[in-house]
Amino acid sequence: MVLFFSQSLLLLLLFFFFFLPFAYFSYQLFITKHQGNDSKTPRLPPGRTGWPLIGESLNYISTIKSGLLENFVTYRMGKYSPKVFRTSIFGETMAVLCGPEGNKLIFSNERKLVRVWFPSSVDKIFPRSHGETNAENFFKVRKMMFVLKVDALKKYVGLMDTAMKQFLRTDWNHRHQQINVYETVKKYTVMMACRVFMSIDDAEQLGKISNLIQHIEAGLFAVPINLPGTAMNRAIKTVELLSKDLEAVVKQRKVDLLNNKASPTQDLLSHLLLTANDDGRFLSESDIASHLLGLMQGGYSTLNVTITFIMNYLAELPDVYNQVLKEQVEIANSKSPKELLNWEDLRKMKYSWNVAQEVLRIRSPGVGTFREVIADFTYAGYLIPKGWKIPLIPQSTFKNPAYYPNPEKFDPTRFEGNGPAPYSYTPFGGGPRMCPGVEYARLAILIFMHNVVTNFKWEKLIPNEKIFTYPAPKFAHGLPIQLHPHNL
Numbered sequence: 001m002v003l004f005f006s007q008s009l010l011l012l013l014l015f016f017f018f019f020l021p022f023a024y025f026s027y028q029l030f031i032t033k034h035q036g037n038d039s040k041t042p043r044l045p046p047g048r049t050g051w052p053l054i055g056e057s058l059n060y061i062s063t064i065k066s067g068l069l070e071n072f073v074t075y076r077m078g079k080y081s082p083k084v085f086r087t088s089i090f091g092e093t094m095a096v097l098c099g100p101e102g103n104k105l106i107f108s109n110e111r112k113l114v115r116v117w118f119p120s121s122v123d124k125i126f127p128r129s130h131g132e133t134n135a136e137n138f139f140k141v142r143k144m145m146f147v148l149k150v151d152a153l154k155k156y157v158g159l160m161d162t163a164m165k166q167f168l169r170t171d172w173n174h175r176h177q178q179i180n181v182y183e184t185v186k187k188y189t190v191m192m193a194c195r196v197f198m199s200i201d202d203a204e205q206l207g208k209i210s211n212l213i214q215h216i217e218a219g220l221f222a223v224p225i226n227l228p229g230t231a232m233n234r235a236i237k238t239v240e241l242l243s244k245d246l247e248a249v250v251k252q253r254k255v256d257l258l259n260n261k262a263s264p265t266q267d268l269l270s271h272l273l274l275t276a277n278d279d280g281r282f283l284s285e286s287d288i289a290s291h292l293l294g295l296m297q298g299g300y301s302t303l304n305v306t307i308t309f310i311m312n313y314l315a316e317l318p319d320v321y322n323q324v325l326k327e328q329v330e331i332a333n334s335k336s337p338k339e340l341l342n343w344e345d346l347r348k349m350k351y352s353w354n355v356a357q358e359v360l361r362i363r364s365p366g367v368g369t370f371r372e373v374i375a376d377f378t379y380a381g382y383l384i385p386k387g388w389k390i391p392l393i394p395q396s397t398f399k400n401p402a403y404y405p406n407p408e409k410f411d412p413t414r415f416e417g418n419g420p421a422p423y424s425y426t427p428f429g430g431g432p433r434m435c436p437g438v439e440y441a442r443l444a445i446l447i448f449m450h451n452v453v454t455n456f457k458w459e460k461l462i463p464n465e466k467i468f469t470y471p472a473p474k475f476a477h478g479l480p481i482q483l484h485p486h487n488l
Contacts, residue, residue: 053091069393073096082098093388102379121221149439153440157345178461178483181311182478194206197295198292208245212242247288250289272291304365305472305474307444310355316460323351324352327350352450358415364398400424465479
């Protein structure tokens with residue numbers, strides 16, 4: 001045993017005192033070589049990559065935990081270049097393209113200069129049956145998601161409004177008028193996704209998904225080490241368990257479609273079963289289950305944060321609440337007592353959507369996405385080599401006073417008229433590269449706001465509740481509130 005630990009210690013010392021310094025100086029030699037003195041040869045972006053493997057990951061994560069991820073970018077913009085700088089995160093050399101100009105280049109050159117890239121943790125948690133990475137599979141599946149676009153979603157407005165009204169009756173009116181917003185919204189987002197994507201309304205199954213899905217998000221931002229007790233291990237086990245349940249749903253739907261007991265246009269599940277990708281190949285049952293779970297997880301995170309903070313700001317800012325209430329009451333009064341919301345009603349919720357957009361700006365639900373450079377290109381006079389990664393950090397523009405004066409102030413009027421400068425507001429991507437779930441998110445948020453605001457006013461039970469920001473913004477106690485019903 002002593003010999004074993006002595007050998008292990010020796011290997012560890014060799015790693016830290018020989019391999020890491022050797023790798024570090026080898027990499028610096030590569031950088032120096034490519035910086036060059038020839039004015040005709042584009043230089044690599046300025047910056048530092050820190051130690052190999054670790055890079056600047058610890059500083060990156062610390063700014064996320066402090067809720068100041070924008071500082072990771074603004075500090076380096078001031079030190080190296082306001083246009084682009086080099087760093088290293090998650091063991092990958094990265095170029096950060098700053099500002100709206102950088103966002104425009106990235107979003108306008110998907111599959112030309114860049115493509116979607118995911119950290120290794122994503123492939124560990126969501127493995128694909130054909131050995132493809134999630135990045136390779138992403139574009140194929142994205143093209144099959146047109147069922148989430150406006151024309152396809154219009155028919156779901158009434159269904160979603162009905163589900164929300166039932167949700168209020170069962171989860172809001174029997175708890176002595178006190179609720180935990182985070183826990184309640186978590187149930188809502190899972191319930192709505194399951195109904196719209198897979199027509200699942202079984203309470204036991206919904207409860208199981210709602211209780212477990214939070215482990216996936218924690219694993220996606222964890223150290224990618226799959227050992228018992230780690231966040232990564234819990235996420236992998238959660239995906240395996242929920243994927244098995246969803247695969248049974250997929251198989252049953254397949255049988256129902258063959259026996260004409262389900263409609264080909266019923267929901268996203270039917271669409272994925274009946275639609276081939278560009279290769280003419282249909283997705284396997286396990287891949288469909290994995291894609292549906294991944295889609296639910298993505299929506300779960302974004303919607304939970306956004307709706308929870310909407311409730312927070314409406315409690316803190318009575319003037320904003322009153323304007324939302326006025327808009328929603330006008331829509332409610334234009335309808336007969338039992339008439340459901342429709343697409344035209346949602347289009348009238350302009351101020352309410354401005355509130356949601358301001359929440360997405362000031363409390364961004366995610367840390368951004370990543371791209372991989374697939375062809376050398378030059379930006380701001382610097383070479384961005386093939387193989388490098390590009391992190392998209394929306395907070396760096398969301399909190400920049402050049403684009404949003406007094407950026408810490410909650411001000412929904414920023415989105416009136418022409419709104420923010422092009423490519424300075426990118427919570428769902430930008431230009432030709434918009435998130436396929438943006439319209440679904442808008443529906444889920446506005447339908448929730450309409451039903452809650454027209455039924456209740458509320459106050460926070462913990463006025464200065466602490467907020468944690470890693471991996472996503474979250475209230476320490478889930479934002480408990482006291483409801484005050486009103487009759488309009």
